[in-house]
Amino acid sequence: MxxxxxxxxxxxxxxxxxxxxxxxxxxxxxxxxxxxxxxxxxxxxxxxxxxxxxxxxxxxxxxxxxxxxxxxxxxxxxxxxxxxxxxxxxxxxxxxxxxxxxxxxxxxxxxxxxxxxxxxxxxxxxxxxxxxxxxxxxxxxxxxxxxxxxxxxxxxxxxxxxxxxxxxxxxxxxxxxxxxxxxxxxxxLTKEVDGFALNRLQYAIISEAWRLVEEGVVSPGDLDLVMSDGLGMRYAFIGPLETMHLNAEGMLSYCGRYSEGMKRVLKTFGPVPEFSGAAAEKVHQAMCVKVPDDPEHLAARREWRDRCLMRLARLKSQLQPQ
Ligand code: NAI
CATH class of the missing domain: 3.40.50.720 (NAD(P)-binding Rossmann-like Domain)
Incomplete structure (x- = not known):
């Protein structure tokens, strides 16, 4: 060649x-x-x-x-x-x-x-x-x-x-x-850890998303909105730690105000989901209403996602940190 x-x-x-x-x-x-x-x-x-x-x-x-x-x-x-x-x-x-x-x-x-x-x-x-x-x-x-x-x-x-x-x-x-x-x-990363950092965070989110849907607390569509129209809006620009820092008068102030509440909620998290059975069927069906799982629809949605990411990348490069 x-x-x-x-x-x-x-x-x-x-x-x-x-x-x-x-x-x-x-x-x-x-x-x-x-x-x-x-x-x-x-x-x-x-x-x-x-x-x-x-x-x-x-x-x-x-x-x-x-x-x-x-x-x-x-x-x-x-x-x-x-x-x-x-x-x-x-x-x-x-x-x-x-x-x-x-x-x-x-x-x-x-x-x-x-x-x-x-x-x-x-x-x-x-x-x-x-x-x-x-x-x-x-x-x-x-x-x-x-x-x-x-x-x-x-x-x-x-x-x-x-x-x-x-x-x-x-x-x-x-x-x-x-x-x-x-x-x-x-x-x-200073040392190896299973899942590295990104997938450990991603799996923590997926895990709680699954439990909330499986327990019927929120629908699959609304669960995704919690991220895309809620947490995700800020996470494209600042991470969870800086979010804490900004959401009070600095990190220590946040810990002082919210640590008891965070610990109380975290103790209610359930076990690792199985990601199978009736819950998987339910989530699958809900996802297919939005994006049918045939190759054409999946590819079209991925292209749309990539166009969004391209525009977001451009926006981020224009918005230099202060
Ligand atoms: P892919 O299946 O699209 O491409 C793999 C390529 O490797 C194929 O073209 C195949 O012919 C070639 N290949 C197989 N054996 C080979 C060999 N011995 N020598 C040279 N080439 C060989 O896979 P993809 O998605 O590009 O993933 C590659 C790596 O990147 C994987 O380790 C994956 O975990 C990682 N990765 C993938 C992500 C994804 O979303 N697809 C995201 C981040 C990392």
Whole structure:
């Protein structure tokens, strides 16, 4: 496969050219990095390059393309690659984006471990596999970490950086700087924890949402409104801790005023839901009234969501913090 950028040092290799790999490739190119996109399925690379081209053109037309370069220039930075050695040669950063399967990822990192030198960062996009399970025993473990993006990464900038206990601090620092450079918003976890930070918060919310619906306290549609028209309005700009700080005369004032009430309510939370049976049927039916679960309706709703996120991202960039 032709790859004019392939031997340039200092580029990025993206391994796995599915949904997340394509987004990473676009993000790296938007900041001027040469990207080699590798996939075990050669056809998948061809498809990925084609869909990146279409998406970048659409983004350019709508004024939403990231970076200072035009779509053609960014596209010229991304090349497909059918050989993993060639893909990682000269790269300063390898972003793994293969399916969420521990054995598959372990095999891939073992393969990369045998190919790469001491300078490259090996980064996994894993949503929930712990670094100790992915990287333990690798010769280059100091250079490994998880950099977990949020879907769709082009519009949702958060990246969770999760080190293995043996990851060198410089690896995290370098990846943090790289993420900032491509316009993402990295956060550092100092140690691994199941679910990382984002999914632990997300699951806490899903869990209580489910219990409230299962107990008939609120309908599924109204429950979603509590987030989208309530908490979510502020959470797009400030987190739960700053919300506490602002909702009283500072954090200590909030704790003084509300801690007893918070603890009382928290003690009433029920057990972990099963997410199955009659409750799952009820929630499913309610969701299908709003968005039927056939591929066309789901895709249309996802496109609408992504357009909303794009507009929100633009608004956030205009509203710089005071
Ligand atoms: P996907 O299924 O869309 O793409 C995976 C790609 O990897 C496919 O193109 C496949 O051909 C390729 N592949 C499989 N084995 C390979 C190998 N040995 N070497 C090279 N390529 C190989 O998956 P998706 O959604 O892009 O997810 C990738 C990773 O990103 C997963 O770990 C997932 O947990 C994580 N992630 C996914 C998010 C999502 O919402 N889809 C969000 C955040 C992280």
């Amino acid at each position: 032709a790859s004019p950028a392939s031997s340039a040092p200092g580029g990025v290799a993206v391994v796995g050219s599915g949904l997340i790999g394509r987004s990473w490739a676009m993000l790296f190119a938007s900041a001027g990095f040469k990207v080699k996109l590798y996939d075990i399925e050669q056809q998948q690379v061809t498809y990925a390059l084609d869909s990146i081209r279409k998406e970048m053109k659409l983004l350019e037309q709508s004024g939403s393309l990231k970076g200072s370069r035009g779509a053609e220039e960014q596209l010229s930075l991304i090349s497909g690659c059918s050989d993993i050695r060639e893909a990682v040669e000269g790269a300063l950063h390898v972003q793994e984006c293969v399916p969420e399967n521990l054995e598959l990822k372990k095999q891939l990192f073992a393969q990369l471990d045998g190919i790469v030198g001491d300078q490259v960062v090996l980064s996994s996009s894993s949503s929930c596999l712990l670094p100790t399970r992915l990287f333990s025993g690798l010769v280059h473990v100091k250079q490994c970490l998880v950099a977990h993006p949020v879907n769709p990464p082009y519009y949702v900038p958060l990246v969770e950086l999760v080190p293995h206990p043996e990851t060198a601090p410089a690896t995290v620092d370098r990846t943090y700087a790289l993420m900032r450079k491509i316009g993402q918003s990295p956060v550092r």
